[in-house]
Amino acid sequence: MALTLLEIAASGGRNFALVHFSSRGRCQTDLFRSGMYSMDDKMKAAETFLGGGTSFETPMWESLRLMREEGFENADIVFISDGECAMPEHFLKELRQEQAVRRFTITGVLLDRCSPGMDFSLRNFCQNIYRTSKLAGEDIVRELVRRRV
Numbered sequence: 001m002a003l004t005l006l007e008i009a010a011s012g013g014r015n016f017a018l019v020h021f022s023s024r025g026r027c028q029t030d031l032f033r034s035g036m037y038s039m040d041d042k043m044k045a046a047e048t049f050l051g052g053g054t055s056f057e058t059p060m061w062e063s064l065r066l067m068r069e070e071g072f073e074n075a076d077i078v079f080i081s082d083g084e085c086a087m088p089e090h091f092l093k094e095l096r097q098e099q100a101v102r103r104f105t106i107t108g109v110l111l112d113r114c115s116p117g118m119d120f121s122l123r124n125f126c127q128n129i130y131r132t133s134k135l136a137g138e139d140i141v142r143e144l145v146r147r148r149v
Contacts, residue, residue, distance in 0.1 A: 001080060001109065003046055004141050006032055017072060018045050019062050023053025027062050031070065054085045056121070064098055076104050078144060082111040084121050095125055109140055 002018050009016040009032075016032040030045040056079070066072040087095075099106075108122030108129040122129055130140045 001141060002078075003042060005078060005144065006042065008141075010034065015072065017063075017066050017070070017075075019059045019066075020045075020048045020050050021055060021059035021062075022050035024055040025058055026050055026053070026055070027058050029062055029066070054081065056081070056085045056087055056125075057091050060087075060091070060095060060125075064095075067098075067102055067104070073102070074104075077106045078109065079106055079122065079126060080109045080111065081122065086121060087124055092124060107144060 006016045006018065013034050015034050018030045018032070019027055020030070021027040028048060028050060030041070030048070032041065032045075059079075060077075063075075063077050067075055098104075105127045106125055108126035110122060110129065110131045110133075112131050112133045130143065132140070
């Protein structure tokens with residue numbers, strides 16, 4: 001799903017950042033500057049797996065850093081996860097303040113095909129949420145593009 005979003009960004013001449021995440025303090029960012037990456041770069045990103053655990057706070061801090069420091073000012077965040085994670089209230093408050101200033105949205109995609117009744121914590125910070133138990137990946141990507149364009 002993330003690589004499909006990369007292709008859509010590339011077709012529009014836009015930069016793309018993929019923030020891989022797992023446990024607290026652990027994330028890796030792959031930057032794809034328009035026209036400045038190879039198929040090998042995409043393959044390395046696709047093969048990246050940081051292990052188990054789920055911390056939503058770490059990749060959100062990284063996303064905010066990218067907006068402040070790396071030229072992603074007009075970015076929107078698509079948050080793809082298969083797990084649950086509590087976010088501290090102080091962080092949610094700061095995130096909401098950043099959203100008000102930077103005017104970005106966060107769309108959550110929950111990979112819950114094997115656990116369709118699962119409750120999840122994306123609702124605490126996402127404006128739009130999609131579940132793979134209700135929509136196929138292609139349908140979600142199509143909806144994301146429709147909302148963005």
